[in-house]
Amino acid sequence: MTSRAVPPATAAVPVQDASLGAAVRLVRVSKTFPIAEGRALTAVDAVDLELAPGSLTALVGPSGSGKSTLLHLVGAIERADSGSLTVDGLDLVTANRRALTGYRRGVGFVFQRFHLLPALTALDNVLAPVLPDRRPGFDRVERARELFDAVGLAGREAALPSRLSGGQQQRVAIARALINRPRLLLADEPTGNLDSRTGRDVLDLLLDLRTRHPMTVVLSTHDPAIADMADHKVTLLDGRLASSSAPSAD
Ligand SMILES: Nc1ncnc2c1ncn2[C@@H]1O[C@H](COP(=O)(O)OP(=O)(O)OP(=O)(O)O)[C@@H](O)[C@H]1O
Ligand SMILES: [Mg+2]
Known part of the structure; x- marks a missing residue:
């Protein structure tokens, strides 16, 4: 007699694992x-959207459709003026300034035009958002160097932005x-100023x-x-959600 593993009867309901990143919910x-x-x-x-921890979402739509605003x-x-926008349970529509300041520290933002400070070296640009941190064992320069390694730029820490290519x-x-280990990374057309090959490389890097x-x-x-590389x-069309493709089930 052969025995076979019986698949579980329950359907694969995605489990929200908070260790994978922030949970975002717009109502x-x-x-x-x-x-x-x-x-x-x-x-x-009136956008409704739910983003699971660890997911990668691409916002698309014509110019002026509301992507940057979202x-x-x-x-x-x-x-936001109305509705509810919660990230890890904090409602950004009603939160006070102090809570929002703390929240922003846990979010990474990448812009289409890079917005690096031209007079600072690459290393000092990366260190710019770090607050003085008295935690023992936290070495901000070491963390920055790890990140230079992770993004394929080890050795270029001393370069001024003008000496680097757009992709770099x-x-x-x-x-x-x-640098501040965000649970949520927001990127507004991060490949918009790059040729398609370099743009693809930057997305591969994010993945x-x-x-x-x-x-x-x-x-x-x-x-x-x-x-198409997103989950x-x-x-968006005129600020409204025109379609939302669910993550593929495989
Ligand atoms: N601060 C503002 N004041 C007035 N109107 C604004 C402001 N910010 C955005 N808008 C308007 O809101 C609409 C959505 O703009 P948004 O920048 O979000 O579009 P987008 O989808 O990011 O466009 P693009 O693809 O060109 O970047 C546009 O009509 C824009 O003019
Ligand atoms: Mg925009």
């Missing part, structure tokens, strides 16, 4: 900006975003970093090939 989140003469523009319009809301760079500058910006440093990642992109693709 009817809206953001309206005042524009000229008493008119207002709703940049994010990232700014999730990063607490701007506050974006790698420095990614190292800077990771690789995620295996070593668990985190939830949300990025915006105009590049369909980059969006979850969210399409």
Whole structure:
């Protein structure tokens, strides 16, 4: 008689493992900006979204569809007007300033135009977000050097940004975003200023970093090939969620 392992009867319900990164939940989140003469523009319009810890989500949609605004809301760079936006249980819509300041320290942000400080070396750019830390055993320079290694730039710590290629500058910006060990990484068109090959390399790097440093990642992109590398693709149209593809079940 042969015996065979019987698969469990329960369906594979994804288990939310908080050690993999931040859990993000948006319920009817809206953001309206005042524009000229008493008119207002709703940049994010009643968006519902749930991002599992450790997932990588690509935000796509035409220019002006609200991708950057949505990232700014999730990063607490701007506050939503209504709805509920919780990250690891903290509601960013109602949280006080002090709670938001603490929250922002745990979020890494990468921008399309890198935003490195031109007068600082690559190393000092990466160290810029680190607060004085008296924890014994925390060596910020050592941590930065590990990150230079992780992003493939070991040995270039002393370079000024102007001496680095676009792809290398974006790698420095990614190292800077990771210096405080964020549970959530937000990237606004991180490959938008790079040629497609270099853009693909930067995305591969993010995917690789995620295996070593668990985190939830949300990025915006105009590049369909980059969006296809994500677990979850969210399409915005005029601030509304036009479609949201579930992570593949394999
Ligand atoms: N601070 C602001 N004040 C007024 N309007 C704004 C502000 N920020 C964004 N908007 C408007 O909100 C809408 C969404 O802008 P957003 O930058 O989020 O789009 P996007 O999808 O990121 O576009 P792109 O692909 O060009 O980066 C646009 O119509 C924009 O003009
Ligand atoms: Mg944008």
